[in-house]
Amino acid sequence: MGEHIIKLPDVGEGVAEAELVEWHVKVGDIVREDTVLAAVMTDKATVEIPSPVDGEILWLGAEIGDTVAIGSPIVRLKVAGEGNVTPKGGAKAEAAVAEPPVKLPTPKPESAAPDAKTKPKASSPEAKPAPAISKSIGRTSVAGAPRPEGEKPLASPAVRLRAKEAGIDLRQVAGSGPAGRIGHEDIEAFLARGPQVAKASGLARNDTVEDIKVVGLRRRIAEKMTLSKSRIPHITYVEEIDVTALEELRAALNKEKRAARGGVERPKLTLLPFLMRAMVKAISDQPNLNSLFDDEAGIIHQHGGIHIGIAAQTPSGLVVPVVKHAEARDIWDCGAEVNRLAEAAKSGTATREELSGSTITITSLGAMGGVATTPVINHPEVAIIGVNKMMVRPVWDGTQFIPRKMMNLSSSFDHRVIDGWDAAVFIQRIKALLETPALIFVD
Structure with a gap:
């Protein structure tokens, strides 16, 4: 061997x-x-x-x-x-x-x-305590958990008397004996965690503290957020968008089952492809929004290619897959790429190349997006566009209130690079395109 x-x-x-x-x-x-x-x-x-x-x-x-x-x-x-x-x-x-x-x-x-x-050789004396410790942990790890309603705890009269005198509800005590029988050692272990953990009232006090090591993706997210917030002076601009016409157009386009080029069926469109195309048009007027800021060298890298990061929540945490060259994609191509990258991110199969290289980012919590948020910029980018949830609100049209589908955009900018005026112009341009969605298709 x-x-x-x-x-x-x-x-x-x-x-x-x-x-x-x-x-x-x-x-x-x-x-x-x-x-x-x-x-x-x-x-x-x-x-x-x-x-x-x-x-x-x-x-x-x-x-x-x-x-x-x-x-x-x-x-x-x-x-x-x-x-x-x-x-x-x-x-x-x-x-x-x-x-x-x-x-x-x-x-x-x-x-x-x-x-x-x-x-197999006989275990050394040093190796013997391990099983005992494991057994002890397994026995006490569920202690304090209430028993199912109607289940009577097993205990001797002496144990019941001691629990009564201590004000302990035996239904809150896990027994270590056969069939879950509660012994004096279980009462002692319960009292060691605090005599007021569970009184006969049924309310329990929990004084446990669990130490969770921050590792993996969660640690990367923590480091990235710390870097962004410590280095970038954020300015957040919130504007409401009337997306009634956009939603009507999106629904009409999704009803069409025409095949795209090559016989591949067009994807179902969400809001994101429309927003991406609106951002491409707005960036053509303000290319400085599509930049990376090297604050250590004092250099702004203004990119011609628009690589839009899409913040995606996965079982492991937040990742940002990137739609490369959005300027060269039509609305259906944007939608198909977003769907592909979202699936790869959730399944954990996204590559390094697919998770890096963004020049501007979109963040959205979907239906849980809230009324307004304060997105954190994806360092070293200079802008992030936040999508809030869509709601039907009464809107005054000059003569009456009418129901309209409204949505807020909450967007943050690096104030060292982007002035408040430029941020407002950028978002107002996106607002105009989304509220009149036919303009998105006009070259």
Whole structure:
């Protein structure tokens, strides 16, 4: 038997390190070639690390949330044959030098899963407390949870008397005995968490504190937002838009089932493609809105290509897939690309290229968009357009109130680059295009 060391591979051009966000294995696991060992994240793209060989996990070189350099050892396997570690140094000696401080203890041979041809050795005294601790945690983790209504707790008369004297509702106590029977040790554990956690009134006080490590995409979002808010002086401009005519046009276009070029059916249009095309037209009049500001060098990079980021909520957090060259796409092409990127973002299959390179961003919470928001600019961009929810409101037309579909745009701008007047002109141009949507189609 030999050892095989797996190092963090190159996960992207120009990437020097990655954050470990998930382990799919643990020490003692038997893995096969191509089994996914771990997942790392860089630039909001998650990459899975497979095993190149069959073997048994002996050692894991990092904890979730750790930043690991490319080329650093992350897994050590016991494999059939010699492996890639030589007893006279070589790869093994190199690994010993390259390994960063490891928080996870290196398991002893007897703590790993036994080889099929080797008898398991007796556990050392140091290894015995682990199961007891695990059992204790499992027993108390659900303590304090109310029992289903009508279920009578099992306890001896002495335990019931003690609970009554302490003012404890036994329905709030988890029993560790057979069939959930409550013993004196369960009462003591309950009191240790606070005698007023649950009184007979049925109201419970919860004094627990859970420490949650900020890792993965959530940490990237936190870093990005901190950078944006600390460096960019925001100015937010809110304007209401009458989208009644736009909604009528959108509904009419969606009723048409004509095939687009190549026989591909046109996508169902949402508001976003219309807004994107309106932004393209407005940017043609004010190209400085389509810029990236290098505040360290004092240079504004004004882009000709309009690459619109679409902030999308996923199960893992907020990501911003990018519709590249919106200026060269018609309204249906914009809609199809938005749908494709949204699906890729939600499924976690979006590439680095699809999640980077935006020059201006749209953010929308859909029906939950609120009346007004204060969007945070996607650094180093200089503008972000926020879409609020659409509502039917009474609007005075000069003689009477009539129902109209209204929606607010809440947009933020980098006040170092964009003056308030320029921001207002930009949004008023978008307003005019959305309120008279036929103009969006006029070149």
